[in-house]
Amino acid sequence: MDKSKIKDSVEKKIHELAKLRNLTYVGFGKNTGTHVLRKFRFNDCKHIFEYQHSQLIRSRPHCVVCHTDKLEREAEAAGLIIVGNGRASDFKIYKFKSCGHEQEITTAGVRKGRFKCLKCLEIKHSNEAKAAGLKIVGYGDNKNSRLYEFPSCGHRQEIQIQKVRRGIFHCAECERLKLKQEAKFFFFF
Numbered sequence: 001m002d003k004s005k006i007k008d009s010v011e012k013k014i015h016e017l018a019k020l021r022n023l024t025y026v027g028f029g030k031n032t033g034t035h036v037l038r039k040f041r042f043n044d045c046k047h048i049f050e051y052q053h054s055q056l057i058r059s060r061p062h063c064v065v066c067h068t069d070k071l072e073r074e075a076e077a078a079g080l081i082i083v084g085n086g087r088a089s090d091f092k093i094y095k096f097k098s099c100g101h102e103q104e105i106t107t108a109g110v111r112k113g114r115f116k117c118l119k120c121l122e123i124k125h126s127n128e129a130k131a132a133g134l135k136i137v138g139y140g141d142n143k144n145s146r147l148y149e150f151p152s153c154g155h156r157q158e159i160q161i162q163k164v165r166r167g168i169f170h171c172a173e174c175e176r177l178k179l180k181q182e183a184k185f186f187f188f189f
Contacts, residue, residue: 014038014056037051040056042063042066047066078113082094091106094110096117099120101117103117125146125161132167134151146158152171153174157169
């Protein structure tokens with residue numbers, strides 16, 4: 001078989017494979033040195049992209065332009081702006097329009113409305129602690145508690161955030177010392 005027939009056969013297979021993937025084969029793309037890319041057009045949106053034709057066998061490409069537009073519309077609807085990529089493809093760094101804070105969130109979390117500004121939440125917890133006469137000095141064993149310091153005595157204690165919010169807490173160390181002193185006094189008589 002001569003080279004032109006092989007080339008025609010390869011081109012025909014690329015056209016057929018593109019059609020199976022709802023694409024139109026446009027022609028040659030960049031030569032990266034190790035791979036020759038081909039240009040394809042998505043039949044639905046008409047965007048053109050470059051891809052290795054051999055990858056079409058294993059995968060079904062998605063339009064990056066349309067996907068990016070979709071993510072930006074979802075962010076806008078949620079009061080966010082995409083400002084960068086996150087640690088993985090399903091994470092983005094978003095900026096909250098309401099407060100200006102930036103945070104890494106999953107794109108699915110934004111789509112489903114399952115997110116909140118963690119910086120604003122920490123500020124809220126800090127303000128609640130201050131109003132209750134406490135200071136947050138660290139995180140607790142779980143997301144519902146923090147390590148607080150009692151400025152009046154200097155003792156530190158892990159307390160649930162909701163208990164601080166409702167004002168139902170006391171310094172366990174001071175209470176223990178008080179009971180110990182009362183016990184000494186009681187046995188003294």
